[in-house]
Amino acid sequence: MRSFLILLFVLVGSSSFSQCPNPERFIKNKGREYSNNSQSRSAYIRVGEVFETVFICQGGYDYRFTIEAYEKDAGNIKYEVYEMVVSKVEENGKYVYKKQKHVLNSSVDNQPIQIRTDDTRKIYIKMLLDGEDIDRIECVGILAEYKKAKKVGF
Numbered sequence: 074m075r076s077f078l079i080l081l082f083v084l085v086g087s088s089s090f091s092q093c094p095n096p097e098r099f100i101k102n103k104g105r106e107y108s109n110n111s112q113s114r115s116a117y118i119r120v121g122e123v124f125e126t127v128f129i130c131q132g133g134y135d136y137r138f139t140i141e142a143y144e145k146d147a148g149n150i151k152y153e154v155y156e157m158v159v160s161k162v163e164e165n166g167k168y169v170y171k172k173q174k175h176v177l178n179s180s181v182d183n184q185p186i187q188i189r190t191d192d193t194r195k196i197y198i199k200m201l202l203d204g205e206d207i208d209r210i211e212c213v214g215i216l217a218e219y220k221k222a223k224k225v226g227f
Contacts, residue, residue: 093117093143096214100141107137107218115214120148120204126215127197130190134219138186140200143212148204150213154178154186155197189222 093115102109118124130136140150157172164171177196178186188196202211 093212093214096141096216099143100139100214100216102216102218107135107220110136110217110219112217113215114217115143115212117210118200118202118213119207120202120209120211121207123199123201124213125197125199127195128217130188130194130196131219132190132192132194133222134190135222136188136190136196137218138188138198139216139218140186140198141214141216142202143214147209147211147213148202150200150202152180152186152198152200154188155199156194157197 096113096115097109112128114126116124128136128138138154140152142148142150153176155174155176158175159170160173161168162171162173163169177188180186198215200213202213
């Protein structure tokens with residue numbers, strides 16, 4: 074019975090250390106004006122593969138997304154932030170409505186992405202971990218932060 078408990082402890086303990094940590098643990102909040110959002114996430118990404126995730130941004134808030142790797146020597150993270158918008162386009166002499174990608178931000182450095190939303194919308198973040206070793210897998214996190222937008226005008 075004692076050996077079973079020790080084995081169980083080792084298995085549970087090792088599985089908790091094999092998970093990619095929560096982004097709040099390795100991405101530092103860059104100021105007190107923003108609060109952490111529950112949509113922050115992290116995942117293991119293989120070098121050279123594209124990873125895509127979705128965030129829901131509520132209307133009336135400013136959002137800031139910071140993307141970083143757990144290991145600082147992991148390489149560059151290229152990312153693109155976009156939303157799908159419905160546009161009226163002409164096709165074969167007829168007008169049809171199609172969803173099209175509208176890029177909001179694109180970058181190769183680790184600068185935070187800031188987005189102001191007046192209406193609730195779905196934001197997509199597509200990222201690629203650059204590097205030469207295609208067998209390397211790194212933990213990458215997206216820290217989502219928000220604050221109430223300041224009203225402007227009369």
